[in-house]
Amino acid sequence: MERGSELGEFLRARRARLRPEDIGLRDYGGRRRVPGLRREELAQLAGVSAGYYTRLEQGQSPNASDAVLDAIARTLRLDETERSHLHSLARHKPKPRRRSRPEQLRPNVRLMIEAFGDVPALIIGRCSDVLAWNRTAHALLAGHLPYQAPEQPRQRPNIARLVFLDPHTRELYADWRSKARDTVADLRMTAARYPDDPELAELIGELALNSSEFASLWAAHPVHKCIAPTRVFQHPLVGSMTLNNELMELSHDEGQRMAVFTAGTDSPAAAALRLLADLSATPREHAPTRPWTPTALISDH
Known part of the structure; x- marks a missing residue:
């Protein structure tokens, strides 16, 4: 870039x-x-x-x-x-592009994510890779993909790829266009913060090549902080849920953020989340068995 x-x-x-x-x-x-x-x-x-x-x-x-x-x-x-x-x-003064070391998750952060229990929580890296999620977050956002602890960078699920290249994710968000705009705006701000990151440049190029909707939004150059107080999900297992969405930067881990989804006390969404947590406690027999790769989303699209 x-x-x-x-x-x-x-x-x-x-x-x-x-x-x-x-x-x-x-x-x-x-x-x-x-x-x-x-x-x-x-x-x-x-x-x-x-x-x-x-x-x-x-x-x-x-x-x-x-x-x-x-x-x-x-x-x-x-x-x-x-x-x-x-x-x-x-x-910005351009610098030679060098591949940075793969993002690592501190053990204490992983323990924190697990401690959220039935509350969906995940850690997102600077290129929107999922560095860790608990089972409920996986069930909420990507239950159609295998649950695994994403250790290798090339095997990590990526939120931006899911939003633009995965048909299941498109159906998950009741207002997909709003989520898509927020995703592009967030990537724009990240690109300005890490302008010499080759992995980020590759991700943007891949999305522009494989999604005309991404390319159109990227050309409009949206810029705003990705803060959505609520998201409405149309989940295939538990139905419609209106969830509060909080996104917080980790002060000791540059570029890493924690996303947490909650529901109002005694609300229908809270009941749906509890049901989803119960369903995700034990892996479903019909869950996909093939490993997740970025190219799988493109071939399935």
């Missing part, structure tokens, strides 16, 4: 969503070759020259000041998350 390209994509996507009249400019009519604000219009409103802004959008101005970036953010009406994302893209 080249930083100049990433920065340009982000700025063009944000220019395209604004109309001249949205920010007080008169539209004198006539056909526009591109939707939204022109570069010259944005530059004028931000107080920079058109040439300078063009170079910035092309990734040729790596030393843009905070004041200039903030002026552009204000003109584009970026929220705080988008403004931080703009600064991150503009400040």
Whole structure:
């Protein structure tokens, strides 16, 4: 992921969503070759020259000041998350891509996940790999796949792959499009945080190649924190459940996050979760026996 390209994509996507009249400019009519604000219009409103802004959008101005970036953010009406994302893209200095060491899960974190018992809990790595989950989380999110402790990176289930390449996961989310947008927005922010990560670049390329929906969402460059207070699941075994979804960063494990799903006390969803936990306590006889691999999702799609 080249930083100049990433920065340009982000700025063009944000220019395209604004109309001249949205920010007080008169539209004198006539056909526009591109939707939204022109570069010259944005530059004028931000107080920079058109040439300078063009170079910035092309990734040729790596030393843009905070004041200039903030002026552009204000003109584009970026929220705080988008403004931080703009600064991150503009400040990055490319480094040679080297494969990082596979993410490891601390034993205490694994014990914590198991201690949640019937409450679905899992640990997600920086590339959205599942580093660990308890049986209820597995039953909730991927009961159609074998339950296993995912130790080897290439064998780990991946949340983004499941969302875009697995038909069972598409049916699991009542509002799949919302989950898909959140997944892409989360990957965008992760890509800005780890711009030189080759595994992340490979994942994004794979998804763009195998899912036109992912490619379309990625091109729109959504950026927001993946915080959904609730998710509605249409589970094949226990039916509809509205669950609270909390996502928390692990302070001592960079890039790793814990996701926990809960239901309101004495709610139908709580009863459904208890039933799901009972069903997952003993592996089902008809559960798949073939090992999970990333390519299996593509071939099954």
